[in-house]
Amino acid sequence: MTRNRDPMAPPPLAGAARARQEAIRARRAAAAARRDPSQLFSRRAVWWTIGGAFATGLIGLSLAWRDPGPTAAVVIGAAVAVAWTLVSVGFLLLRRRAALRSAQGRAATGERGIRPAGR
Numbered sequence: 001m002t003r004n005r006d007p008m009a010p011p012p013l014a015g016a017a018r019a020r021q022e023a024i025r026a027r028r029a030a031a032a033a034r035r036d037p038s039q040l041f042s043r044r045a046v047w048w049t050i051g052g053a054f055a056t057g058l059i060g061l062s063l064a065w066r067d068p069g070p071t072a073a074v075v076i077g078a079a080v081a082v083a084w085t086l087v088s089v090g091f092l093l094l095r096r097r098a099a100l101r102s103a104q105g106r107a108a109t110g111e112r113g114i115r116p117a118g119r
Contacts, residue, residue: 040096049088057081 013021041049061077068076 040092045088045092049085049092052088053081053084056084 057077057080059077060080061073064073064076
């Protein structure tokens with residue numbers, strides 16, 4: 001261990017690991033540049049919302065099946081699915097709003113991207 005190095009810091013990266021890490025950073029930066037912050041639904045968000053609504057609806061249906069009966073269980077399952085969808089869309093709207101504000105702030109200050117911490 002070198003004398004001027006923090007003993008709690010991770011070891012320095014070897015050449016191949018450093019190149020792999022830089023390639024990952026470049027891919028992420030390129031993907032972030034292609035992303036449109038004003039777009040509400042990405043493909044992943046749509047599948048997450050629909051799949052989550054379906055799963056929570058089935059869970060609500062199965063948990064309510066015995067006590068109130070099948071008709072009420074279907075209504076409860078549908079209500080849980082709608083609640084999941086509303087919460088998911090709410091989070092997507094909040095994420096879009098934060099991305100737009102962040103993009104506006106960067107445009108106003110002239111900052112071109114995310115800088116690593118401490119630089």
